[in-house]
Amino acid sequence: MSRQGRLAIFERYAQRWGPFWNLFYRFGPPRWSLLLLQNGWGRNLVIGVPYLWLTLFFLIPFVIVLKISFSEIRIAMPPYAPLWEWVGDTAISIKLNFANYRYLFSDSLYVSSYLYSMQVAAISTFFCLLLGYPMAYGIARASPAARNLCLMLIILPFWTSFLLRVYAWIGLLKNNGVINNVLMALGIVDQPITMMQTDFAVYIGIVYSYLPFMILPLYTNLEKHDPTLLEAAADLGAKPAKAFFRVTLPLSMPGIFAGCLLVFIPAVGEYVIPSLLGRTDQLMIGRVLSDEFFANRDWPVAGAVAILMLLMLVVPIMLFQHFQGRELRKPS
């Protein structure tokens, strides 16, 4: 691009946004801050401020959770004993207490909650993929206008309240709810089917709430595929199904991974959906954590539950960061 071409774009932007930025800068940062920015301090400042924020409010909290998970419960505020205490003037006594972790493994309630959460998350992720993949595929192949409309329709529910969308399913699934009323009016069943407080309801809730998270990464991937690859496969005699399994599916693996992780990881710790739709005899681990914390006021055990959940999710989270980083570095 020529110098003048760049300059022309530059000037156009300056014109369009000019008045707005002038206003912003009149009431914005004072002159000395700009001076600071110009002397290389700016770079450090721009990196430093968000870094400090995230370290203080995201990283350090995990250290504190880890610390509290090793302490003893005590009846006070805050309800846990300090890990280290001064003995006399010169010595510190550190008490690491593994009892919370031992307790989690000794009581089958916790182990089964962990396994159940993984199972629910895995099954829901699978159904999410089953529904989301063909949808993403269809949207990626639609005409540009239809594509934009479809994408908007996918995202729109995501902007409305998550809580209310889960709530909507209560009205559909309960015994005198819409689905049972319709089925009985049509004479398909004579007894209402129990759907609330079952695994089925939780799967529905998770698939429903997380579907956009599955579709969007898949769509981003599928949209970039080169159509000539499929034509080449067809020329070489591959049937559409075979071309799909040999060309499209392998190419879309990064999208599948990203989508599945984006659904699976938060679903493991899901709290709202199982609380509203799920079983009462088998709790998911997110609910167990919150009950330990709020109902039993046992902060150390709640901390231990959180640390173990984090350990389970470390590998999926790192995989997610790997795919996410690759996606963001690549210009679209």
Add this chain to the structure above:
Amino acid sequence: MSLPRRSIFVPTVLAFGFAFLYVPILSMMFFSLNNSSLVTVWDGPNSPTLKWYVKLLNNRPILDAAWLSIKIAAVNATGAAVLGTLVGLVLARFGRFRGRTLLSAITTAPLVMPEVITGLSMLLLFVALEQWIGWPSGRGVTTITIAHITFSMSYVSVIVQSRLASFDESLEEAAMDLGARPPRVFRSITLPLIFPAILSGWLLSFTLSWDDLVISQFVAGPGSTTLPMVIFSKVRLGVSPDVNALATIMVLIVATGVVVSAVVMQRQERRRQREVQMALASGE
């Protein structure tokens, strides 16, 4: 991309998927007009009625909670937009520096971190901070806002980063060649270019905060009951018709907003492309 033969499978699934997404919302809106308090049993003779809307608008606790949620969401969105933009800029444009990997890790982790873990760790931090330095004294609106900013800024940074990745650095380099210092380049080139991304990040952060139940529940204190908390305690007791009315109002507002902003953004994007083409044509 076109397939040699059009199959019926993909359109069917697409239609089913959209039905799956919209039937619950539409049914909720439909039954908000129902006269019966049994929500899902249609009371034909007396419906449709707006009585649940009237009841809702006279419900003081819900209105107060909604107003509080709006205030928190607005402050959160602004804070998250500023911090998230900085992170996005740093990660996309600042090249290598010490600690870059860690920064990128702690900005993407909140995207998938289960809410109960984030909520618990935040609360324990606030409790510990209060013990050590006496701030924040007690929990309430401040702690909720800080917690919300921390997870919202990740979303903003992802949006800003992908927007920055879609522009090459030639514009910024051109401005530098013309003698502009980095702050000036940011103000005149980068900021206008990523402004749509910041705006959608702001909106997304607003709704994330407006919608958040779990993290707020952990870090809230007495007197800071947000709207999702009120809804959750109502909904736990079963379906209630005024929640349907509330949901309908929210869906309508959001739908209008999303449609309007989509149209505006599309128009701006088109104008931008036209200007780039014109500039290219005039320059060569």
